[in-house]
Amino acid sequence: MVDPDFNLLVALRRSAGRSQRGGAARRLNLSTSAMSRTLSRLREVTGDPILVRAGRHMVLTPWAEATRDRARSAVHEARAVLQPSTDALKVENLERLFTIRANDGFVVAFGPLLIAAVASVAPEVCIRFSPKPEKTSRYLREGLVDLEIGVQSNMGPEIRLQRLFQDRFVGAVRKGHPLSLRPEVSLDDYVAWGHVVASPDGSLHGFVDDALAERGMKRKVASVVPGFPTALSVALASDLIAMVPALYLLNQPMNECVHVFELPFKTRTITVSQMWHPRMERDPGIAGSGKRYWKCVGPCADAQTAFPGTERMKRVDTASDSTRTFPWCAVTMDFTMASPIPLPSPLRCLDGSTR
Numbered sequence: 001m002v003d004p005d006f007n008l009l010v011a012l013r014r015s016a017g018r019s020q021r022g023g024a025a026r027r028l029n030l031s032t033s034a035m036s037r038t039l040s041r042l043r044e045v046t047g048d049p050i051l052v053r054a055g056r057h058m059v060l061t062p063w064a065e066a067t068r069d070r071a072r073s074a075v076h077e078a079r080a081v082l083q084p085s086t087d088a089l090k091v092e093n094l095e096r097l098f099t100i101r102a103n104d105g106f107v108v109a110f111g112p113l114l115i116a117a118v119a120s121v122a123p124e125v126c127i128r129f130s131p132k133p134e135k136t137s138r139y140l141r142e143g144l145v146d147l148e149i150g151v152q153s154n155m156g157p158e159i160r161l162q163r164l165f166q167d168r169f170v171g172a173v174r175k176g177h178p179l180s181l182r183p184e185v186s187l188d189d190y191v192a193w194g195h196v197v198a199s200p201d202g203s204l205h206g207f208v209d210d211a212l213a214e215r216g217m218k219r220k221v222a223s224v225v226p227g228f229p230t231a232l233s234v235a236l237a238s239d240l241i242a243m244v245p246a247l248y249l250l251n252q253p254m255n256e257c258v259h260v261f262e263l264p265f266k267t268r269t270i271t272v273s274q275m276w277h278p279r280m281e282r283d284p285g286i287a288g289s290g291k292r293y294w295k296c297v298g299p300c301a302d303a304q305t306a307f308p309g310t311e312r313m314k315r316v317d318t319a320s321d322s323t324r325t326f327p328w329c330a331v332t333m334d335f336t337m338a339s340p341i342p343l344p345s346p347l348r349c350l351d352g353s354t355r
Helices: 005-018 023-025 030-047 062-082 103-123 187-192 207-214 227-234 254-258 278-282
Strands: 051-054 057-060 097-101 126-130 147-151 160-167 169-173 194-198 218-224 242-244 258-259 270-276 294-296 323-326 330-333
Touching: 005 030, 005 062, 005 330, 057 062, 062 278, 103 126, 160 294, 169 227, 194 227, 218 227, 227 254, 254 258
Parallel strands: 097 126, 097 147, 194 218, 194 242, 294 330
Antiparallel strands: 051 057, 147 270, 160 270, 169 242, 169 258, 323 330
């Protein structure tokens, strides 16, 4: 029996992931005509059309749809087998592009530290931060990113997840704002001023509005912006109130211009996690560093130490409680306090609890 051309498996994986031959051709670095010939060979080998015309577009056949995940897994497994042994990998010689999908807030707060830590040990590694306009596991499943960082959502049973730290929301206004002169901010104070809201999807209504509605109150949303960095910038240049994660404010250049206050109501805890696809655990660029960690020691903090009232997360890995390891490149981030922004003493909420 003659072994099949296993290059066709790669072509099948690309074809099953794209409904247009042109898109599959670009990802395989083939011309459209060459992709057409490859598709003809695939049809001959499998006995299935794979792509059929539906109006002006091409759609996958039921067989191609059903085979998509098997083809993807087979290709990644084959690549893992044929890659160099992890024992022979030298981190200092690693030349890779690692893509991390994260929101702007994480990039601003922790990106510089992570970049510097990696560059000090593997200078030929480039870290590309990819925007995160929506919550979906598609980027991890299709291998478009190596790692995703953010709040846990329904990413699918196969996605690996590790909690990094817990955070919480705080209020922020410019220094000199009337609210900055108050020892504490009440609900009446909070709704008396306009708000700039960070919302990637542009939504005007969020859990804060639900919390206020339960108390028969409503805030004035003056502006909606894509992310926390923009929201804070707008607040610092106006009389608007921004709500941002506490850790985002640590060691930022604009801290001298920011007044931070406790919100006058309870908010949900933010659990920031890192997520990756199981195939990345076989990647020599990820697993090959063995027990060597690129330890990033810098002005990071956990929200419990820097901002009283935030529960410290439980240990979830073999590192110390203050560190979290990024599995894709064996980088360990140290979440220990350094020069936090002081907050006022714990405030008493209207429901009698303290924050």
